Amino acid sequence: MQVGDHNVQTNVEVDAGQLPPAQRVADAAGASVHNLPSASGVFIGRDLTQLGGLLAGGAGGVAVGQAVVYGLGGIGKTELVLHYARAYADRYRLVWWVTADSPENVGLGLAELTRRLHPVATLTDAQAWAVGWLQANQGWLLILDNVEAVEDITDLLGQVTGRGHVVVTTRRDLGRASWARLRLSPLRLGVLDRAASVAILAELTGLTEAAAADHLAADLGDLPLALEQAAAYISQHHGLDFDGYRALLADRFTRVAGDSGHGSTAQRTIVSIWQVTMNAIRDRSMLADRVMRVLGWLAPDGLPEDVLLPLAEDSADLSDALALLASYSMISRNSGSVSVHRLVQAIARSEAPPDGLNDAIRLLDAALPDDPIRNIAGWPRWNALLPHIDTALNHLPGTHDNAAALHIGDRMATYRQFQGQVVTAITAFEQVLTDSLRLLGDHHPSTLTTRNNLAGAYHAAGRVGEAITAYEQLLIDRQQVLGGDHPSTLTTRNNLAVVYQAAGRVGEAITAFEHLLTDFRRVLGEDHPSTLTTRNNLASTYRSAGRVGEATIAFEQLLTHSRRVLGDDHPDTLTTRNNLALACQAAGRVSEAISAFEQLLTDSRRVLGDDHPDTLTTRNNLALAYQGAGRVDEAITAYEQLLTDRQRVLGDDHPSTLTTRNNLAHAYQDAGRVDEAITAYEQLLTDSRSVLGHDHPNTLDTCYSVALAYRVAGRVGEAVKALEQLLTDSRRVLGEEHAVTMTVGRSLAVARAAAAETES
Structure with missing residues (x-):
């Protein structure tokens, strides 16, 4: 104590051992001394035994x-520890709760412990006395809640280790090595499972709409505090x-999310x-703050970290920023x-300027893989980016001027189209x-390209009428803007001819391809x-028209030319070999086709790899050739192996995977395994309708296969019913004069005759 200036200062050291004895603390069951705050009466979805196991040194505990x-x-850290302390209070002589968000509050909490144990004593150093008591006694539980900086409690942990139990709660994740150094067994707390979230909402509100509660829990990301x-x-x-509440959250997020619901701030x-x-993160790293503002506009889960690299001048800076955000559990x-809780994102968005969204779109655009159609190595990357692309584009206002968003949207739609997600595309x-x-305007090259791609998607979806209309109008505009000889104009003429062929207008397609070929030779060489x-497309159209001899000659000449110009191993040369083998098969030269496919398969595996789509297509065509040659068992084995590989490489919903399932079912039918074929066709029909839509040509083809299988199995009534519905759909989708419609009509007549004969 010092009084005045220039006098003697006297420091009084307190020996805790010489102080009056502490208030008596229970030696047996039940903590007679505690300062636990009140706990919620609703506690669902957490396992207290996990924390108990860590304190006992099990389940990965380091101390x-x-x-x-x-x-x-x-996330509910405090509530979990509070319920543990109350549930197991009878294990401890004393349970003491300290709010440990600052060194001052740690000291105050320990001083309160001293005052509780010495209600009549006046102590100079209450904090030191409390530490002394903890060192001198056993059977206590000390809770250090909401620690912001672990260094604030490091000395205390070292002083009391081994005497009682200590539980720390914190938002910081220092990593296993740091926890081990501090002799703290870590328990990372995640969000609740959905059933627990729904139960909490129901219990606290008394409302019983389970589906609505499920949707709200999803919006809130199953975060306990948000649910409460x-x-x-x-x-x-x-x-x-x-x-x-969901509507309010969508319209007035900041206001609602900032309201505790108790009528006061x-x-x-x-x-x-x-x-x-x-604020704490921003004080330490502006880069981390910028990363957080970008993440707010993306999907919650699974963003590849390298997408964020352009935000930093040095990759090490980005790594440090991410480590900082992770250490605060953000x-x-x-x-x-990297993943972020959806409510953290919502708050980041509510406070972020629009630059965050523009940055997010720019980063995604730079991260796109090349060639979404054939670059198989890039497909996993596409699958990882798609949720983030969807989320970012959905956040754009309808009046946005972000040109990068147009490029991302076009490439994303192209990838989805060729993955079989045609409706979404x-x-x-x-x-x-x-x-x-x-x-950009009606006649900008990018606008014209998008119109071309949209028409192609209509074609892929079987909406050939719309595709023809779109291509015809596009051709007029490209001729006007670019000229008749521009490569893009010629490409549009090619695409239009392809759709004519798909629509059954084979004569028009042949004429269009022949004229186009003349112009390509003149303009491009x-x-x-x-x-x-174009030569390949013309030959394929000859084959479709039944002019198999001309098709074969055209493919043979094209193959010679392709080998000279492109080389034996060029993918286009391999494609021509595939088409020539198909023409041989159509001409009845099945053995020759099989030999050609087998050699092509060897070369495709060598040049393109086992998993390339063209290699898988060659395997499909070889199995078809086996089937056509009557080698049905070999065909079934080939289809079954191909189906496994296409499911692995392309996924269950890819059109090529569905085609393989169709071919396998047909092979079962050829082998006399009609019941298996019907089961396979029926499941395929359900999946095709779900993935491709009811009107897609492949779906209609599967409908036809199911009907024919019913007739083979003697289920004539079901065959008639299926064909009647299919004829209605074919007339609506393809037109009265389309070859498929007429084929279905003839099959229906046969089925009706068989049904009449059965009845008689």
């Missing part, structure tokens, strides 16, 4: 008696239900908690990808076209790839 529970703010806030808000607003809301955290990192192309017309492609 007996000391554990840390960490995770995102609002929502329930409190709903309960305090008469007539408000789960769907109503509360410090403990998801907004207030995460704003404090982001993101999760796993195998090179059409929707995306239509949106890109709308934006292109608004931003005999050896240009587009000229060779």
Whole structure:
């Protein structure tokens, strides 16, 4: 104590051992001394035994008696530890709760312990006395809640280790090595499972709409604090239900997410908690803040970290920024990808300027793989980026001027189209076209390209009438803007001829290809790839028209030319060999076709690899040739192996996978395994309708196969019913005069005759 200036200062050291004895603490069951705050009466979805196991030194614990529970703010760390302390209070002589978010509060918490144990004593150093008591006694539980900086409690942990149990809660994730150094067994707390979330909402509100509760829980990302806030808000607003709260959250996120629902400004809301955290992060790294603002506009899960690299001048800077965000539990990192809770994203979006969305789209555009159609190595990357592309594009306002979004949308739609997601692709192309017309104008080259791609998607979806109309109008505009000899104009003429063929207008297709070939030769030359492609398309159309001899000669000549110009191993040369083998098979030269396919398969595997789509197509065509030669068992084995590989490489819903299933079912039928064939066809029909749509040509083809299988199995009534529906659909989709429609009509007549004969 010092009084005045220039006098003697006397420091009084307190020996805790000489102080009066502490208030008596229970030696047996039940903590007679505790300061636990009140706990929620609704506690669902958490396992207290996991924390108990860590304190006992099991389940990966690095030290007996000391554990840390960490995770995102609002995840329920405090509530978990509080319920543990209350549930197992009878194991301890004393249970003491300290709010440990600052060194000052740690000291105050320990001083309160001293005052509780020495209610009549006046102590100079209450904190030191409390530490002394913890060192001198056993059987206690000390909870250090909401630790912001672990260094604030490091000395305390070292002083009391081995005497009682210590549980720390924190938003910080220091990593296993740091937890081991501190002798704290870590428990990362994640979000609740959906059933627990729904149960909490129902219990707290008394509302029983399970489906609506499920949707709200999804919106809130199963975060306990957000669920409690929502329930409190709903309960305090008469007539408000789960769907109503969801609507408010969508329209007025910041206001609703910042309201605790208790009618007053509360410090403990998801907004207030995460704003404090982001302020701490921002003080340490502006790059981390920028990363967070970008992540807010993307999907919650699985963004490849390298997408974010352009944000930093040095990859090490990005790594440090991500490590900082992860250490505050604002993101999760796993195998090179980053995930963010959807509510954290929503708050980041609500506070972020539009630059965050523009940055996100720019980063995604730079991260796109090349050639979404044939670059197999890029497909996993596409699958990882698609959710983020969808999310970012959905956030764009209808009046946006982001040109990169047009490119992303077009490439994304192209990838989805060739992965069999045709309906989704059409929707995306239509949106890109709308934006292109608004931003670039009717005749901009990018707008014309998008119109071409949209017409191609219509064709892929079996909407050939719309495709023809779109291509015909596009051809007029490209001729006007680019000229008749521009490569893009010639490409449009090629695409239009292809759709004529698909529509059954084979004569028009042949004429169009013949004229186009003349123009390609004149404009681009005999050896240009587009000229060779047109020769291939013309030969294929000859084959479709039944002019198999001309097709075979045309393919043979084209193959000679392709080998000279492109080389034996060029993919286009391999494609021509495939088409020539198909022509041989159509001409009845089945043995020759089989030999050609077998040699082609060997070369495709060598040049393209086992998993390339062209290699898989060659395997499919070889199996078809086996089947056509009566080698049905070999065909079935080949189809079954091919189906496994196409499912692995392309996925269950890819059109080529569905085609393989169709061919396998047909082979079963040829082998006399009609019941298996019908089962396979029926399941395929369900899946085709789901993936491709009811009107897709492949779906209609499967309908026809099912009907024929019914007739073979003697189920004539079912065959008639199926063919009647198919004839109606074919007339509507393809037209009265289409070859498929007429074939279905003839089959229906045969089936009706068989049904009449059966009845008689």
